[in-house]
Amino acid sequence: MAKNMKVALLLDFYGDLLTEKQRNSLDFYYNDDLSLGEIAANLGISRQGVRDNIKRAEAVLFQMEDKLGLAEKFSEIRQRLVSVRKAVDIIDQKNMRVYRSNEINESIKQILKELDRLDKLNE
Amino acid sequence: MAKNMKVALLLDFYGDLLTEKQRNSLDFYYNDDLSLGEIAANLGISRQGVRDNIKRAEAVLFQMEDKLGLAEKFSEIRQRLVSVRKAVDIIDQKNMRVYRSNEINESIKQILKELDRLDKLNE
Numbered sequence: 601m602a603k604n605m606k607v608a609l610l611l612d613f614y615g616d617l618l619t620e621k622q623r624n625s626l627d628f629y630y631n632d633d634l635s636l637g638e639i640a641a642n643l644g645i646s647r648q649g650v651r652d653n654i655k656r657a658e659a660v661l662f663q664m665e666d667k668l669g670l671a672e673k674f675s676e677i678r679q680r681l682v683s684v685r686k687a688v689d690i691i692d693q694k695n696m697r698v699y700r701s702n703e704i705n706e707s708i709k710q711i712l713k714e715l716d717r718l719d720k721l722n723e
Numbered sequence: 724m725a726k727n728m729k730v731a732l733l734l735d736f737y738g739d740l741l742t743e744k745q746r747n748s749l750d751f752y753y754n755d756d757l758s759l760g761e762i763a764a765n766l767g768i769s770r771q772g773v774r775d776n777i778k779r780a781e782a783v784l785f786q787m788e789d790k791l792g793l794a795e796k797f798s799e800i801r802q803r804l805v806s807v808r809k810a811v812d813i814i815d816q817k818n819m820r821v822y823r824s825n826e827i828n829e830s831i832k833q834i835l836k837e838l839d840r841l842d843k844l845n846e
Contacts (some may be wrong), residue, residue: 616790667739670793673844677800680837684807687830687837691814694830699822707810714803714810721796 622657745780
């Protein structure tokens, strides 16, 4: 059974839509890197049961991403926020070195505060 | 049957998870403001069938928001982007009136371009 590392990401977005056994199986498998046998022992089900849980859960996650596309959307948001932060840094450097405007400095601080909170939402 | 206008918003986020009849029923009801009788005629089902579709579809939407919380998350993203834009405008005004730095101007343009694209993702 090949591991698709996109699954760990999708699990963050859509994990709450899975059953508890499905979610736990994927979590052990992808985030804790346990073997099917170890997961079976942990959950008190058969090795084949774990394998079925993982396959079914992966299918749900990919279907959800196909319909809602959130992982992709949030990935784009993250990239654009990185770009905003770089441009703000350039303004900040220029202002600190040359103009020393308090008004610009306050605005930069406000932007950085919002960017920090947006990053948290995106985690 | 009371209209909950939050439904129209949730429909944008999770509509693809509904059946076609459910989605169409909600769309006619909330976005086009048709009566149950008009929707029934459009979809070729009974008035009671429309009512059932709407109730079931609304339940799915609220359940999804309860589990994934995307409408709330995107609403917060939107608010924070408005705040970023206001702070950028202040820097822009100050730069245009006083410093006329080309470097700051270019960075502001870059930020505004990213903000426009983020707004589009958020629509």
